[in-house]
Amino acid sequence: MNIGRPKRIIEIEPATMPLPEPVMPMPEPGPAPVEPMPAGVPAEPPGT
Amino acid sequence: MSSNVSLARELTIGVGTEPIVAWRAWALTGRRDGTELLLRPVAGRSRPWRPMEPAEAACKQARLHGAPNVDCSCGLHATHDVEILRRTRCPAVLGRVAFWGRVIEHELGYRAQYGYPQRLALVCQFCFWLWGPHGTKPAVVGWFARDELIPFCWQHLEQAQRYGMDPKRLLSADEIDLRLRETYAVDALAF
Numbered sequence: 001m002n003i004g005r006p007k008r009i010i011e012i013e014p015a016t017m018p019l020p021e022p023v024m025p026m027p028e029p030g031p032a033p034v035e036p037m038p039a040g041v042p043a044e045p046p047g048t
Numbered sequence: 049m050s051s052n053v054s055l056a057r058e059l060t061i062g063v064g065t066e067p068i069v070a071w072r073a074w075a076l077t078g079r080r081d082g083t084e085l086l087l088r089p090v091a092g093r094s095r096p097w098r099p100m101e102p103a104e105a106a107c108k109q110a111r112l113h114g115a116p117n118v119d120c121s122c123g124l125h126a127t128h129d130v131e132i133l134r135r136t137r138c139p140a141v142l143g144r145v146a147f148w149g150r151v152i153e154h155e156l157g158y159r160a161q162y163g164y165p166q167r168l169a170l171v172c173q174f175c176f177w178l179w180g181p182h183g184t185k186p187a188v189v190g191w192f193a194r195d196e197l198i199p200f201c202w203q204h205l206e207q208a209q210r211y212g213m214d215p216k217r218l219l220s221a222d223e224i225d226l227r228l229r230e231t232y233a234v235d236a237l238a239f
Contacts, residue, residue: 010152012147
């Protein structure tokens with residue numbers, strides 16, 4: 001393809017590269033967090 | 049003036065921090081199932097434009113000079129105006145491309161050291177030759193020998209088949225268009 005005669009030279013150092021951001025892999029799902037037992041609550045119901 | 053005198057001596061040299069954005073057309077290759085899509089230069093056997101990494105210009109005269117060189121025709125090419133690309137041989141993809149590094153501005157376009165597509169769209173090459181970028185949107189993509197992918201509108205697919213240009217398989221243009229943009233992580237080209 002003919003793009004004509006050269007006119008000027010430009011040295012371009014972009015502040016940010018015009019490339020897509022790399023996609024971060026999703027972290028693998030771990031075990032569901034365990035809610036701590038509230039203080040003062042007995043582990044078992046008081047005597048029946 | 050002697051032909052041995054470099055044109056570089058006549059040109060001004062500028063410095064910039066913003067990439068230049070221009071028009072470009074590519075050929076397209078991919079597997080039979082429409083995966084492993086790759087943008088390729090429409091002419092010659094130059095290297096493909098790989099997804100997620102900048103294309104870098106190379107020259108057969110690399111031992112003599114880096115690309116682009118003012119006195120050569122090497123470098124990644126793009127144009128100021130989309131209409132010029134209608135003369136391109138067999139374009140499959142039309143788009144906007146960002147250029148940086150050493151860029152030589154010409155009367156009608158640019159030659160650059162580094163580039164990456166910014167926006168892409170499939171084109172029916174026959175519509176593009178006839179009517180420019182506002183031609184009919186391709187409906188299918190034909191898969192040919194050597195993994196060449198060619199988008200067609202229905203009318204031009206029929207004509208191509210009548211003249212013996214028969215794809216081995218037809219894929220949905222919408223699916224290939226989306227997959228291409230996902231592969232290169234770029235937006236759709238709006239005309």
